[in-house]
Amino acid sequence: PRARKAAQGRPQASTMRVTHAERVVDPASGVRKIELIRFYGLMAPLMMPHLKGRPVSIVRAPQGVRGQHFFQKHMEADHIDGLRELDAALWPGHESLLEVVGPPGLLACAQLNVIEFHTWNAVKTTIDKPDRMTFDLDPGEGVQWPMMLQAVELVRVLLGELGLAPFCKTSGGKGLHVVVPLRKGYGWDDVKGFSQAIVRHLAATLPQLFVAKSGPSNRVGRIFIDYLRNGFGATTVSAWSARARPGLGVSVPVAWDEVPHLSGGAHWHLGNIHERLDRGNEPWNGYDRAAKGLAPAMKALGFKP
Ligand code: ATP
Ligand code: MN
Ligand code: MN
Numbered sequence: 001p002r003a004r005k006a007a008q009g010r011p012q013a014s015t016m017r018v019t020h021a022e023r024v025v026d027p028a029s030g031v032r033k034i035e036l037i038r039f040y041g042l043m044a045p046l047m048m049p050h051l052k053g054r055p056v057s058i059v060r061a062p063q064g065v066r067g068q069h070f071f072q073k074h075m076e077a078d079h080i081d082g083l084r085e086l087d088a089a090l091w092p093g094h095e096s097l098l099e100v101v102g103p104p105g106l107l108a109c110a111q112l113n114v115i116e117f118h119t120w121n122a123v124k125t126t127i128d129k130p131d132r133m134t135f136d137l138d139p140g141e142g143v144q145w146p147m148m149l150q151a152v153e154l155v156r157v158l159l160g161e162l163g164l165a166p167f168c169k170t171s172g173g174k175g176l177h178v179v180v181p182l183r184k185g186y187g188w189d190d191v192k193g194f195s196q197a198i199v200r201h202l203a204a205t206l207p208q209l210f211v212a213k214s215g216p217s218n219r220v221g222r223i224f225i226d227y228l229r230n231g232f233g234a235t236t237v238s239a240w241s242a243r244a245r246p247g248l249g250v251s252v253p254v255a256w257d258e259v260p261h262l263s264g265g266a267h268w269h270l271g272n273i274h275e276r277l278d279r280g281n282e283p284w285n286g287y288d289r290a291a292k293g294l295a296p297a298m299k300a301l302g303f304k305p
Pocket of ligand 3: 138226
């Protein structure tokens with residue numbers, strides 16, 4: 001009875017009704033809806049620390065990976081049980097932002113055809129002060145994977161030289177994400193401006209490898225580092241989220257010494273993620289402790305906030 005009381009008012013995994021359990025979500029891999037729901041059940045303990053307290057956007061694909069995708073920042077028409085609306089004052093002039101309601105919430109979302117979860121770089125209690133910086137490394141047309149590995153290593157070295165502590169995750173798609181935990185201090189404009197300065201520095205120093213300008217033609221044969229993930233309201237796919245793409249890649253936190261062994265951004269996917277569960281978030285141990293204030297790094301790069 002105590003357990004029942006504790007669970008009152010929350011979506012419950014044990015009682016959740018799964019509809020269309022056998023429907024194929026991804027024809028490429030043959031993964032069915034029930035398998036995706038089970039995946040989120042397994043992932044919940046690993047994934048919740050990455051979602052906790054963060055506004056979340058979702059990608060729903062009611063017709064599966066090949067159908068239309070709906071990117072949602074707000075509840076919109078139909079209420080989703082697994083999500084809770086945050087204080088509307090967090091983003092004046094907009095509908096309420098959302099957060100995932102604990103592990104059962106993940107399952108409830110999956111039941112409602114949510115495939116991807118994307119989070120902000122700030123938590124709801126300090127929405128004006130980002131607690132991380134994200135660099136999205138995207139291979140341009142014609143870029144072979146070894147070049148991505150070279151590029152991400154250079155990003156790691158530069159960030160390290162600036163006194164920061166970068167962590168890496170696969171995107172579950174084509175590229176890699178480098179995440180830098182920050183001690184909260186600067187506001188969005190300063191963090192975003194500084195992230196742009198870092199990307200410009202890389203592109204100016206190694207123009208044969210990096211490009212700071214967006215647009216497919218600029219990117220051919222080079223790696224675009226997207227700093228725009230660092231603005232207010234911007235999101236990046238959460239660690240352990242599946243991707244609504246053929247093969248259902250998964251975004252996985254990796255250790256730096258593991259990066260050279262990755263075969264691509266979708267190295268891990270629904271078909272092989274079970275091999276990875278025992279390692280869990282261990283490659284990102286020390287993430288919280290590694291958070292740094294940005295002042296020394298800004299000074300080192302000659303960036304004036
Ligand atoms: P890849 O490694 O393949 O580049 P990725 O996660 O880095 O994968 P995308 O899947 O292209 O890149 O995601 C682009 C970003 O833009 C996501 O982080 C997401 O938060 C945001 N986004 C995606 N779709 C929309 C949309 N329809 N509206 C607004 N923002 C979106
Ligand atoms: Mn990307
Ligand atoms: Mn991108």
